[in-house]
Amino acid sequence: MNLSIVISGCGLVGAAAARALSQAGHKVRVIERVSQWLPRGAGVALPANATSQLAKLGLLKQIEPFAQQGSAISYLTASGDRLCHRAFDGLYPDDAPYLALRYQDLHEQLVAGLEDIPVAMGTEISEVRQSDSDNSVAAKLSSGEQLHCDLLLSAEGLHSPLRQTLFPGTALDDLGLFCWRFLAKKPDGFGHDPQLYLGRNDAFLIYPLSSGDVYCYGHRADQDTLHLDEAEALAQLQQCFSGYVPAVVQLTQGKMLENRLITGRMRVLNNPVWSSGRVLCIGDAAHGCGPILQQGVAQGLEDVTVLTEVLGGLTNKEQLPQALEQFRLRRDPRVRWVCEHSNTPLRLLSSEDEQLRNTRLKATGPIHTQGWEALFKSQP
Ligand SMILES: Cc1cc2nc3c(=O)[nH]c(=O)nc-3n(C[C@H](O)[C@H](O)[C@H](O)COP(=O)(O)OP(=O)(O)OC[C@H]3O[C@@H](n4cnc5c(N)ncnc54)[C@H](O)[C@@H]3O)c2cc1C
Numbered sequence: 487m488n489l490s491i492v493i494s495g496c497g498l499v500g501a502a503a504a505r506a507l508s509q510a511g512h513k514v515r516v517i518e519r520v521s522q523w524l525p526r527g528a529g530v531a532l533p534a535n536a537t538s539q540l541a542k543l544g545l546l547k548q549i550e551p552f553a554q555q556g557s558a559i560s561y562l563t564a565s566g567d568r569l570c571h572r573a574f575d576g577l578y579p580d581d582a583p584y585l586a587l588r589y590q591d592l593h594e595q596l597v598a599g600l601e602d603i604p605v606a607m608g609t610e611i612s613e614v615r616q617s618d619s620d621n622s623v624a625a626k627l628s629s630g631e632q633l634h635c636d637l638l639l640s641a642e643g644l645h646s647p648l649r650q651t652l653f654p655g656t657a658l659d660d661l662g663l664f665c666w667r668f669l670a671k672k673p674d675g676f677g678h679d680p681q682l683y684l685g686r687n688d689a690f691l692i693y694p695l696s697s698g699d700v701y702c703y704g705h706r707a708d709q710d711t712l713h714l715d716e717a718e719a720l721a722q723l724q725q726c727f728s729g730y731v732p733a734v735v736q737l738t739q740g741k742m743l744e745n746r747l748i749t750g751r752m753r754v755l756n757n758p759v760w761s762s763g764r765v766l767c768i769g770d771a772a773h774g775c776g777p778i779l780q781q782g783v784a785q786g787l788e789d790v791t792v793l794t795e796v797l798g799g800l801t802n803k804e805q806l807p808q809a810l811e812q813f814r815l816r817r818d819p820r821v822r823w824v825c826e827h828s829n830t831p832l833r834l835l836s837s838e839d840e841q842l843r844n845t846r847l848k849a850t851g852p853i854h855t856q857g858w859e860a861l862f863k864s865q866p
Pocket of ligand 1: 494496497518529532536641644645646769777784786
């Protein structure tokens with residue numbers, strides 16, 4: 487049964503959904519708010535359950551040349567003493583790789599597969615109406631055009647206007663962290679594997695990327711700062727990490743690639759929001775979690791493959807609400823688990839007594855691999 491599907495939002499998850507649903511035979515149209523693709527994001531790390539979904543979408547081989555494969559993660563104190571280390575082998579059943587790459591490279595590869603799908607750039611949905619009589623959704627666009635479809639997907643990200651219209655009470659949670667993200671040249675002698683440095687109330691993570699560059703992420707416990715202008719954001723980054731190991735000091739004091747420093751509060755959507763009638767949220771629009779388990783893209787891609795599977799079982803359009811319920815039942819428990827196991831440890835890392843935290847990490851090993859070990863025991 488082929489459906490007509492409109493996807494609002496063409497970020498990583500919307501682009502992946504457009505590709506997968508179109509390949510499955512559905513008639514897909516995409517609406518994207520920005521009028522052209524400008525550099526966005528910094529880097530993105532993809533654990534094995536994300537790369538195994540990319541393999542299912544036929545994209546892994548295409549992405550690998552842009553990515554650095556990591557084989558282990560280390561946690562260190564700000565002064566460089568090792569707290570714990572864990573290799574990735576054996577964590578995932580079919581040994582799918584752990585990759586890190588530029589957000590933009592991943593997005594370009596996902597969008598490159600959409601040549602045959604109409605993508606309306608610089609367009610938003612201004613009104614949605616659902617009709618039970620003909621099982622359809624009507625979406626009025628900012629261009630004035632009116633679209634009719636069987637299923638409307640919001641892949642609009644964490645601040646999705648469509649989700650806010652359909653589920654007006656849904657609020658984002660603030661994890662009490664202020665974050666910085668940027669790309670830089672890899673410091674001399676830095677290897678292929680990610681390293682997390684932990685200070686008292688702050689942390690700095692370095693992911694090597696294939697091009698000889700690194701993706702850097704830093705955060706500090708901070709309940710108040712809403713926004714900093716560029717100069718102040720840079721000054722506070724340098725000040726916050728000035729007591730860290732020389733590699734971190736060098737990265738924060740040095741040149742940032744594309745002169746871009748991305749900053750902001752860490753906000754999440756703890757309780758997933760799924761469908762209302764024939765409108766379904768996927769990716770960050772449905773569930774945004776903190777980045778410690780690096781599950782943002784993975785969970786969005788899992789949404790895509792599970793949705794493609796459940797829609798593949800339809801024999802007529804009247805069954806769509808049951809298919810969306812089946813989708814919710816499969817996705818909801820796993821996504822809730824991921825949100826809880828991402829957000830609670832992230833809060834703890836910066837609020838727990840430092841000595842206690844370090845003793846605990848020495849005993850348990852990295853939070854990343856502990857979480858993945860549990861998560862990878864089951865499939866989406
Ligand atoms: C600090 C930080 C670090 C992270 N690190 C990682 C990591 O290492 N690994 C990982 O997997 N994840 C990570 N994430 C999360 C990851 O970036 C997101 O989960 C992922 O980008 C979500 O993709 P998405 O397509 O759902 O949303 P987005 O990437 O936000 O894309 C949404 C798209 O919708 C468009 N849009 C928005 N509103 C509208 C509208 N009204 N109409 C039409 N289009 C619209 C936007 O322009 C955009 O193109 C991190 C997040 C943060 C904040």
